[in-house]
Amino acid sequence: MIAPLVTVVIPTFNRKDYIETAIRSVAEQSYANIEIIVVDDGSNINYAESICTNFSNCKYYYKENGGLSSARNYGIKLAKGEYIAFLDDDDFWETSKIEKQVKILLEKPFVDCVHSSVAVVDENGKANGKYYGASDNKIHKRSGYVFWNALGVWVVKSPTPLIRKEVFQPDLLFDERIKVGEDVDFYQRMFFRHKVHYINEPLAFYREYKHNGRLSTQHEKYIGIEKKMFLNFKNMSIKNPITLHLIAMKLLNTAKNKHNNLYPSKPFIINKFKFYFRPVYCLQNMLKE
Secondary structure (H helix, E strand, O other): OOOEEEEEEEOOOOOOOOHHHHHHHHOOOHHHHHEEEEEEHHHHHHOOHHOOOOOOEEEEEEEEOOOOHHHHHHHHOOOOOOEEEOOOOOOEEOOOOOHHHHHHHHHHOOOOOOEEEEEEEEOOEEEEEEEEEEHHHHHHHEOOOOOOHHHOOOOOOOOOOOHHHEEEEEEOOOOOOOOOHHHHHHHHHHHHOOOOEEEEEEEEEEOOOOOOOOOHHOOOHHHHHHHHHHHHHHOOOOOOHHHHHHHHHHHHHHHHHHHHHHHHOOOOOHHHHHHHHHHHHHHHHHHHO
């Protein structure tokens, strides 16, 4: 049996310090049949192309700046693999990551995405003993059809998922209008259609450090994403009005909690009647563009 081809999409934009480590962690995987696509999203200096030439299975592509969603979608269109993985240019992988995940996808045809926990490292790549993943009492909730327990609560850790290519459809791609939290929107919508499998071990390393360019630390920019997510759910042709109503309630509650945590002096209070019977109206009026 020929090993399935895996495409790894690595977007980069004006950040050259860590990208070689990211690429190398893919090139040195125990699983051999991998193509690496580096998408330069309009960087001011061409630093990535020469790095890519050091790796035989790595291809470099340049595009005008459009944001992380745009770069990932660009890579998806170029991908030749049966499975697709994403790796940010400042993160890196454990050597056996892809091998373990491909094994699951081959054994479980009803699963379309395999994800895992991550180990946190500092700016120098040194582990600090911190991990992101499921707690012991919630491991069982990270596999299978996870949509309702995940909505507004959790998504896969960004450097970990391996996804079947057929998951990516015209109405299930990264929303290029969302500049911060695009992964939250995509994976919540993916959960609605597809089952996942969770490996309870850190197969990737997530770099945490202080830098103004790290979008994940700009929490105030996540305000309003729930409204955009709801519209994206509607665009997936969900016909059942009760399903849409329940999705709106979950997103509204998440939006309220997020707002109140960031702005405790100006809490948003929702009338109980409107919360239970008019969540779409509340979501639209609470979260202005």
